Amino acid sequence: MSGDGLYIGLMTGTSVDGIDAVLARVGKRDFQLLAHQGSPLPDTLRDDILKLCRSGPDEIDQAGHVHRQLGEAYARATQALLTQSGHRPEQIHAVGCHGQTVRHRPGDLGFSVQLGCPDTLAVRTGIPVVSNFRNKDMVLGGQGAPLVPRFHQRLFGAVAHRVAVVNIGGMANVTLLDEGKLIGGFDTGPGNVLMDLWIQRHQGEPYDRDGAWAAGGALLPDLLNSLLADPYFRLPPPKSTGREHFNEDWLQQRLPADANARQVQSTLAELTVRTIANALNDFAPQRLLVCGGGANNQYLLARLHALLDIPVCSTEDFGLHPDWVEAGAFAWLAWARIEGETGNAPAVTGASRAAVLGQLTLP
Ligand SMILES: Nc1ncnc2c1ncn2[C@@H]1O[C@H](COP(=O)(O)OP(=O)(O)OP(=O)(O)O)[C@@H](O)[C@H]1O
Numbered sequence: 001m002s003g004d005g006l007y008i009g010l011m012t013g014t015s016v017d018g019i020d021a022v023l024a025r026v027g028k029r030d031f032q033l034l035a036h037q038g039s040p041l042p043d044t045l046r047d048d049i050l051k052l053c054r055s056g057p058d059e060i061d062q063a064g065h066v067h068r069q070l071g072e073a074y075a076r077a078t079q080a081l082l083t084q085s086g087h088r089p090e091q092i093h094a095v096g097c098h099g100q101t102v103r104h105r106p107g108d109l110g111f112s113v114q115l116g117c118p119d120t121l122a123v124r125t126g127i128p129v130v131s132n133f134r135n136k137d138m139v140l141g142g143q144g145a146p147l148v149p150r151f152h153q154r155l156f157g158a159v160a161h162r163v164a165v166v167n168i169g170g171m172a173n174v175t176l177l178d179e180g181k182l183i184g185g186f187d188t189g190p191g192n193v194l195m196d197l198w199i200q201r202h203q204g205e206p207y208d209r210d211g212a213w214a215a216g217g218a219l220l221p222d223l224l225n226s227l228l229a230d231p232y233f234r235l236p237p238p239k240s241t242g243r244e245h246f247n248e249d250w251l252q253q254r255l256p257a258d259a260n261a262r263q264v265q266s267t268l269a270e271l272t273v274r275t276i277a278n279a280l281n282d283f284a285p286q287r288l289l290v291c292g293g294g295a296n297n298q299y300l301l302a303r304l305h306a307l308l309d310i311p312v313c314s315t316e317d318f319g320l321h322p323d324w325v326e327a328g329a330f331a332w333l334a335w336a337r338i339e340g341e342t343g344n345a346p347a348v349t350g351a352s353r354a355a356v357l358g359q360l361t362l363p
């Protein structure tokens, strides 16, 4: 029986800013977005998730609670999407649920932990759930991330001869496509995560809307150089990273005592765009497509255009709004699991082979 049909994708990313949910029609040659919805996470749950992103006491109990609570939150998000779009659970083949990453440790005996209980989600909604997408790739020697490049390839492979796609979420990751062939992809480093925490601390805003605060400050060249000196940026791919490395402590250790807050914000924005631009230098794309929340930041887009001197545009111009690309990828990965198709790209993660990803949980 063909697995082509309706799928839901759920994403909660490293920004921990909420649940992105999409409903899509997915088939071998087909990806059609039918509905989408973003829902915020309750503040207390967000705080508990952020605590779990760093080592601390009582982690197992805390993780268990968050796992169950997130499962309930994913179920509510799924039900809201079904109500909004006028669909019934029986019409949906599966939900692809990424979960919330709280630890990502690529390497020897590497592992990646995503919370969000699939049993809760499957039982509450009556829909099969595909989850735990990253760990098989890691057992095969891969990074377990990024996983969206195969989806980027399907959607954007024909946009230009050499096209790069960058997701600017909490972290940033690039996909390199040459004549429709997926030739690479990796995490470049921090996307919005450092800018978010800095503006939260100094302005009480959740993020720097349109990069307006960053845009008005002068760069701090010494700070920029000290941030760029982190060895991660020089590591050859395959590579992936997260909040375990790029976090408040990482920034604090590099900050001069009397730094001007707005100038720090400009410098953090510049770190994000320089590390993306540097990562694309060798590939020399003809066009850059941007997705993730950072695609809404006009200042970041303008700086990327200035550094790369190629057209820089939103994925919306090529059919999918930047806010829904990652959740879309997990709807597609759920389809791949049900169809028995591989989901990872060894050229990206470094895994020894392509593999069918994810575990299936029945209601
Ligand atoms: N209008 C805007 N102006 C500036 N920044 C924005 C805007 N809208 C969203 N963002 C940024 O995008 C972030 C959210 O991006 P996104 O939802 O893609 O991240 P994520 O999926 O959590 O992360 P990741 O891709 O690393 O898993 C916000 O935290 C904010 O920094």
Ligand SMILES: CC(=O)N[C@H]1[C@@H]2OC[C@@H](O2)[C@@H](O)[C@@H]1O[C@H](C)C(=O)O
Binding pocket: 013, 014, 101, 104, 112, 144, 145, 146, 147, 148, 149, 167, 169, 170, 171, 172, 173, 187, 240, 241, 242, 326
């Ligand atoms: C471990 C983890 O959750 N990594 C995320 C994170 O957010 C962006 C970047 O780092 C990317 O590698 C990945 O997410 C997307 C969905 C991916 O796997 O492609």
